[in-house]
Amino acid sequence: MNVLNVILLVLLFISGLLTVALVLMHSGKGTGVSDMIASSLYNASAGSGIWERNLDRLTVITSVIFVACVIVMAVTFPTGTISLAG
Template sequence: MNPLLIIMLVLLVLSGIGLIVFILLHSGKGTGISDMIASSVYSTQTGTSIVEKNLDRITIALAIVFMLSLIVLMIVYPKGSIG
């Protein structure tokens, strides 16, 4: 196997798994009854905190890595002929 193929496939898989994990870590932005109750009980502040900004940055970076590795694989192997 080509070393470029191995590196790109590893990047694609790791960034895909990372995207799933970090998207699930984001807090919900709902306006339903459960959010009203939770906000009154826990008195959460509106706005983004440092943690949410960092989650956003990591998620965007992982999405860029995922898309770039996907594009590189599409350019290098245009017909899907790996092997």
């Protein structure tokens, strides 16, 4: 594996974990981690909308990074490293 593939694997792993964590932080039907954090950090009337908007943006950014890493790795990852011919 070359340096590009190692960097992409690390970036893929980190962006995957961040995407999962951010999706879990989204509120489902009014109760979620983001509601608890928003109510504890900000005023409930002023902060929750901003918190959700920023959470949405971060989720989209990490998802795009994850998909881009998968696409680039699909094109550049070395093939034929395991030979089944006997």
